Amino acid sequence: MDTAEIRRRFTNHFAQNTTVGEHTVVPSASLLLDDPNLLFVNAGMVPFKPYFLGQETAGFPRATSIQKCVRTLDIEEVGKTTRHGTFFEMCGNFSFGDYFKEGAITLAWELVTKSVADGGFGFDESLLYPSVYEDDPEAVALWKRITGLPDDRIVRLGKSENYWSMGVPGPGGPCSEILIDRGPAFGADRDWDAGDRYLEFWNLVFMQDELSAVRSKSDFDIAGSLPHKNIDTGLGLERVAYLLQGKDNMYEIDVVFPVIERAQELTGRRYGADPVDDVRFRVVADHVRSSMMLINDGVTPGNEGRGYVLRRLLRRAVRSMRLLGYGDPALPELLPVSRDKMADGYPELRTNWDRISRVALAEEEAFRKTLQAGTQIFDLAAGEVKQSGGTQLSGAKAFALHDTYGFPIDLTLEMASEAGIDVDEQGFRGLMAEAREKSKEDARRKKGQHADTTAYRGILDAHGPTEWLAYETLETESRPVALLSGGAPTAVLGAGEVGELVLDRTPFYAESGGQAADAGTIEFDGGRLEVLDVQRPVKGLVVHQVRVVDGELALDAAASRALQARVDPEWRIGARQAHSGTHVVHAALREVLGPSALQSGSYNRPGHLRLDFGWTQGLTPGQVRDVEQVSNQALRADLPVGWQYMTLEEARAWGAVALFGETYDETKVRVVEIGGPWSRELCGGTHVDHSSQIGTIVVTGEASIGSGNRRIEAYTGVEGFAYLARERDVVGQLTGLLKTKPDDLVGRVSDLVERLRAAEKEIERARVAQLLAAAGEVAAAATRIGPANVVAHRVDGAAGGDVRTLALDVRARLAATDPGIVVVLGVADGKVSVVAAVNDAGQAAGLSAGALVKAVGPLVGGKGGGKADVAQGGGSDVAGVDAALAAVSAEVARVVGA
Template structure:
């Protein structure tokens, strides 16, 4: 049975049972604790946590998921992959254990001819939580299985919790026995033998005092018992398709087949190669799906995960012996299979392929540069008589050049060297800890959301009126400082305030929060920031300017109208620039991120090449033409499928309501986007759009910056003032300014060349004198000379000139040390006769390097180094003479 058919039967089965089918959410959700959606229930968390009322009492979905903790282990086992699809059915207080078990068992065991999956009951084993006798009785009742066919497992396997106070409950899994070839009879910890493919979570308990996922107290029962199930689509696919593992199913194995053709190697012939083939199949698919949902390669967070996946796929192809560009051959194969379900892969292929292929090209350059650095490092180790590449060298290759450690290991082995892996891992661990500490600090006071959930549970959601008004009369529901409730905020203190109703826009969708004031009886507070730490609750960060604020106080909340006007102009301006961008570059130029504050906008978009000045000018012209046309700006609510059918653009990484979304349009179909921000009523109210910059922000991603409104006019005024000052200074007209400045630049460059030529001639003029002062050290003519004011280039030029002036056919060594602002440049040069006597420029530079606080190296004829200690240059020159004498036997 093909994967698409398994998916179709799952959804049809639960739809017939009254479940509302819900489309897969994006892999990117607005959850501070998750990089990606990693389970089918994630989009439904607000319902399970009681933060929102579900629009249906039961639902079913097939959710795209990505899990990243064990990327390095992908392919080494045959059970886990990075991207996978989780089939789920969910009940929000409707049915519970008995119905959940009935529905699961019916689909799994029903013959394929009747629309089921047709699993052999004799091979199926339910598992239950060891302290859940009710589940045991229900499995016996529904399936007729004997007691010894129902496995009892502990908390680590069969109790679900999120690791924080809230809902939890026992689980029940369906396992399939794959036979004695995969493990011992009755050994349910042998996952290859008894493979779990369906997990039913019976969400019935209210957890408190949670010390870990397995150590907590059960405070009582939930008022509504819920069902959350997860079924691994890929696992069912490989079991119904008669293959060994998920990598061999119909939507993944074609990539392996293509990799076989490209590499000339065969899957199944070599266990090491098999891991590489599986990495390719998984990472090509995972990378494609992430790009499809708006991720672009980068060095942080989601972008770094994508970069690792794509580069590991390319690297694995290299290890399989294929060194040409691989993704253009492999990714279309994955697109054709996954695109049968996810049609956006076809319609958005131009953007997806451009991002992926550009990343591979960048990595190929990285490999080239890293290989050169590795060769130098390996050569130094061998020259020093060592056999091991240091951990810090391997880390530098990884961290600075993006060189994977396993590629370093492979190349080191080929060079007859080992690698200090422990040192490398220690440095990697330090880097990860720094990243965790940084991420923790950035989460700030909203990292622990328990206090906010308590406020939401006690008072309900905030009445949010940012679209309707700039002012409200409000009541203070809670006052917090340092993340905990306090009775009062006093003058000068900074804290947080939760109101029953607010006109303030909370930061989201790239738009910064509103600024304004809260005025109570005898108190004045400045609003510094507005956030939604949990869905439905608006929290104001404030500074008390006068008086003090207490809970239950009544106050007047007022948004700064000038601030809101500027924010509306910038946000609507972002939509206009996005539409102009797509008009100039084409529909694949899609926004991947934005930031708006009053008078300023920043828009990131997927594109692999820099825009030329004409394109930037066109984007600005199209934008301002839209403003001049005074296009109407409107918004309306509809379901997400309706919005997509209407042509609205859903921006990457944004979270949208399951039942209704807000579509903002400017000029009708010219610009239609899903957006929750504040906007002007007509495009002319934006005032102006002045593009101030276009630059790269990572592989496959560009950024446009612009000013809007009065800030845009101010920017133009400043530009005008600069032009005016230059025309006065240069005594020319504005239209002639570029030519006049260009002429001055050319004259300046010509003058600099003449100065440089004269300086170099002066430097070399002393070469003959310096050569004539060579010391005789045994049979060797030695020049050891200091030149103040000479950098590395000058020192090298002088050393080569002096070497050429030494007696021909006789051994000669030249060492020139230049000093500029206490920075030291060392250059050594030897002639053929000196090298025949064993003298090496590389050895001389390495010998004197520590004396001047540096190091260096090179070849036997010419070598160069540097340092930071000019106080010991004299000692260094004396050491040169001593080293020559020792080596030449003088």
Template sequence: MDTAEIRRRFVAHFERAGHTAVPSASLLVDDPNLMFVNAGMVPFKPYFLGQETPPFATATSVQKCVRTPDIEDVGKTTRHGTFFEMCGNFSFGDYFKERAIELAWELVTKPQSEGGWGFDEAKLYPSVYVDDPEAVALWRKITGLPDDRIARLGKSENYWSMGVPGPGGPCSEILIDRGPAYGADGDFSAEDRYLEFWNLVFMQDELSAVRSKEDFDISGSLPKKNIDTGMGLERVAFMTQGVENMYEIDVMFPVIERAMELTGKKYGANPEDDVRFRVIADHVRSSMMLIGDGVTPGNEARGYVLRRLLRRAVRSVRLLGYEDPALPELMPISRDRMGETYSELHTDWERISRVAFAEEEAFRKTLQAGTQIFDLAAQEVKKSGATKLAGDQAFALHDTYGFPIDLTLEMASEAGLTVDHEGFRQLMAEQRERAKADAKSKKGQHADTGVYRGILDANGPTEWLAYETLSTESSPLALVSGGAVVRSLGNGEVGELILDRTPFYAESGGQVADAGIIEFDGGRLEVLDVQRPVRGLVVHQVRVVDGEFALDAVQRGTGQLHAQVDPEWRTGARQAHSGTHVVHAALRDVLGPTALQSGSYNRPGYLRLDFGWTQSLSPEQVKDIEEVSNQALRADLPVGWQYMTLPEAKEWGAIALFGETYDVGQVRVVEIGGPWSRELCGGTHVDHSSQIGTIVVTGESSVGSGNRRIEAFTGVEGFAYLARERDVVAQLTGLLKTQPGDLVGRVEDMVERLRAAEKEIEKNRVAQVLAAAGSLAEQAEVVNGIHLVAHRADGAGGGDVRTLALDIRGRLPQGQPGVAVVIGVVDGKVAAVAAVNDLARERGVSANALIRAVGPLLGGKGGGRDDVAQGGGTDASRVDEALSLVVTEVASAAGA
């Protein structure tokens, strides 16, 4: 049974049982604690935490997941990979343990001819939490298995929590006995023997404190008991396909087969090669899926993970002996296998492949540059008489140049060297600790949402009227300050106000929150920010600018507040947000459909749009994007929106932006000019494109590998920008006494004349420097028979210093040993050059040795050949001391 059929049967089984089939969410998740979706239940977390009301009582999904805690270990075992698919069924207060067990056991054991998976019951072992006798009784009742076929396991294996206070509960797993070849009878800790492939979580407890996986307090029972199950698709696939592990299943092994063809190596012939084959199969697939969901290679966070995966795959192919570009050969194989389920891999292939192949090309250049750096480091080690490359050098190659440590180890071995691997590991550990501390710090910035959930539970969701009106009469429900509910705020104090209804737009989708005021009897509040800390609740951050705000006094009085959005602010925000949609559509018109928005920011009068693209745009392309945008404004295109399901929106051609989280029920589709621009969006917009006023593109730049950014002004701010540009042109034409049409030509002429003048000045300056060579040579000091010039040249840079030193050496007495050392100083930077003729070298004087001697005094280093060497530094205060040292060094070398 192929993987696609296993997946299909899973979903069909639970649909027949009344579950709503929910499509896989993006791998990118809006969660401060997660980088990627790492479990099938992640998209349903708001329902389990009570932050949102689920639109269905039961659901089923096959969710894309990525886990990357130990990338270096991938391939070393056959049980784990980075990308995997988790099949799950979920109940939100509907059925519980008995039905969950029935549904799982039925699918697992039903014959394949009847739509099941056909596992042999004699090989199946349920496991339960040791303190869950109810589950034991249910397994006996449903399966008829004897007591000794039900394994009792402890908290570490069979109790689930999210690692924070909240829901938790015991688990039951379904294990399959793979036989005595994989471990001892009854040893359920030996995962290779008794392999777990389905975990059923019985979410029944309220955890008040979670100190570790096995140390927590249970404060009581959940008001609604939930079911969360997770079944590893790849594990079921390799067991039903009769292969040894997940790397040999139908969606992964073809990549290994192609890698074998490219490298000439055989999978199964060598353990080290097998690890590399598995890394290739896993990382090629994982990288492809991440790029498909909008991740681009970079040096931080998700981008860094993707970069590591791609480079480890390329590196593994290289270690197997294939030197040419590998991803164009391997990734299409993975696309064809995974594309049966994820059709977007085919439709978006141009973008996916462009990002992946560009990263491989960049890494190949990195390998070339890193090899040169390694060679220099290896030479230094050998010259010093050592045999070990320092850990900090290996770390610099890895951290600064992206040079893999395994490549450093390989090349060191080829050069007859070892590497201080312990020092390297220590530096890597320190870097990880810094990263963890940074992540922990950032994680700590996310406030506890418990107080907001309590307000939501007590009062219900906010009536949000931002689409309908700019003002409301509202009742105050709660006031929060410092993370706790308070009753008042003094003049000038800042707090968070929750109303029963609001006209204020809460920041989301790149659009900043509305500004405005909230008036009460005797005072006024300035709205500083508007957020949704939990779904359904709108929270206004306010500052008391007039009077003192007391919640009790308001509620005893009229009980009403007047909430008013600043209409100018909203107008500018609408123009900017609609302008972003227009620029996105224009971008796709000019560059093609693969240019997709990956992020945006809108504030009144300004927009920026990030998009996936691997090269800078030409001035002509930027001009075309601006022109297409303004043509759309001139056409006065209608702007509208409507609600539909997410599958309907995608079928309609609406663009779902990378990294955004959308409701599984109804989504809002905003269109400008019909099909010209259709995007899922919850922002505020103009009614016609002409209301945007104007779009003035002010810049295009890089924001990381594979990502570009366009910035623009809209509306009044756009006209103001053009007015400033007009004023600059007017001033320049006045100064140069020319017409605007002739301005560029006049400036070009002035620049050309300025360059010519600078060249002439430079020519004269160099002539003056060189003119001193003759007199300096005539004044040479004779040191132990060596004619020596040691000269300080203030105002001379590196090129001039070298020219002067060589000229002096050439003017020293013919037939006599001669040395010229010149040290120049420009803006505090020091350049030193030593030039030694043949007769002086025969006397033992080395230009390389002289530069190495003075380098530390000058705050730098250098080197070169025995006849000419150069160096530099940053300490100009010791130049005279360095020149004196030259005399001493020449005397010593010649005397020897």
């Protein structure tokens, strides 16, 4: 049974179910969700977390999904086991306070054991073993009654295996797994931890407990029962695929193995012939697919977070192909194979292919250059090991190659073996472990910053959602329903204090979708509040951060009378212009660069917009001008701006652009369009009514914000005109100073710059000529020490190259038949430059320029070195120059015996 058919049977089983009711089919969410605890979606339930946590109410009682997931904890282990991959798909069915244990067990067992002819998976019941939490007798009884299995076929396991939680206070509960016995070749009889013998492929979580004081996965307190019991189940698509396709592991299923087949053709090596090569083939297959799916969802390679994970995956794939003997660019050959196998489930892979391939191939090219540079660094390090008589490259050096230059350790090991030396792997692994622990600690700190929304959920439960009127009005009569200070409820806020206020209704826009929150005031009898910020800490609740400007706000007294909430109209006008301007610039960018130039982030506030987009190279000045011109043409055309609500599926069919990493309601989204199909985006922001109301768009900059990411910044409205006015004033001042016309200004400035450069060159030539003219006098003043002519000379105002030039010229003027030694110390800007030069006769007499620099360097607070004929160094202690000059004569006298 191919993977596409497994997907279809799973969703049909739940979408058309009559036992507990039809499930809403929810499309896979993006791999990127706004969750401070996760880099990527790593389980099928993640998009439904707000429902399980009680932060939001689901729009359906039952759901089913095929969710794409990425787990990155053990990237180095990919390919070494049969079932763990970086990217995988989780088939799930979910109940939000609807059916519970009996329904979940019945549905799972029915699909797993129903015959293929009847639409099931057709697994042999005699090979299946349900597992349960050892303290869940209810589940034991249900499994026995529903399946008819005897008691010894029900496996009891402890908390660490069969109790689920998110690792933080909140919902949790026992779970059941369905295990399949793969036979004695995979492990011992009834040894539930014996390798792959009893393989879990479906997990049913019975979310029934409220957890507190979670100390570890198996150490926590149960505060009580959840008011609504939920079901969260997950079936591993790849595991079921390789079981039903008669394969030994997930890398050999129909949507993964074709990449291995292509890799075999490219490398000339055979999968299954060498265990080491097999791991490399599997790494290639997994990482190519995982990278493609991450790029599809908007990730670009970088040095931090998600970008770093993608970079590692791409580079490990390229490296593995190299270790398999293929040195040419590999991704152009492998990525299309993975695309063709995955596009049935994810057709957007074809739509986004230009961007996916461009990002991936650019990273491969960069890594190939890294390999070239890393090889040179390795050769130097290996040479130092051999020169010192050693046989081992240090762990620190191997780690530096890995961490600083991106050079993989197994490539270092391979090259070390070829060079006849070893690598201190233990030292390297120790440094890697330290780095990983630091990374985990950083993640733990980040996790600790996850906002506690308990107080806000309590307000929402007690008073209901805020009536949000930002689209309709700039002013409302409102009543306060809650007041907080420092995150805790309070009864009063005094003059000058800052706190949080929740109203029953509000006209204020809460920061979201890249748009800054509204500014304004809230007035009450005897007082006034300044609105500093507006947020939605939980869905449905709008919270105003306020400062008491006048009076005192007492909740009990204020609750009996209406407050006047007023948005600053100038602020809102500017915000609307900037947000609509962002949409216009995005559409212009796609028109100039092509449809693959997609927004990856934005921020807009009155008069200013910032738009981030995925692109692998800087825009030319002409492209920036084109984006600005297309944008302003759209403003001049006075395009209508409108919005309407529809389902997410309808919006996608309509061609609306959904932004990476954003979470959208499946049943109702807001689509904003400017000029009809020219710009259609999912957006909840405030906008102008016609594009001309934006006023102007003035692009002020375009720059890189990381590998594969660019940023455009621009002014809009009055701020845009003010920026142009400032530019006009600068041009006016320059034309006045240079006595020229604006149209001639660039040519006039260019002419001045060229004349200035010519003058600087002439001054430099004169200075060098003056310096060299003094060389004859300096050489004539040489001191005789034994058979040697010695020059030890200080020159003020000279540094670096000048000092070297003088030293070499003086050496050339000394008699070639006698030992000649020249040491020049230049002093400039509080620094000392040292250059020593020794002629052939001097070197024959045992004198060395390198030794002389090493002798005088410490006296000027520095060091240096070089060859016997020429050496240089420097220092920062000008007071030591005289001592250094004296040391030259002493060192020469010591060597020549004078």
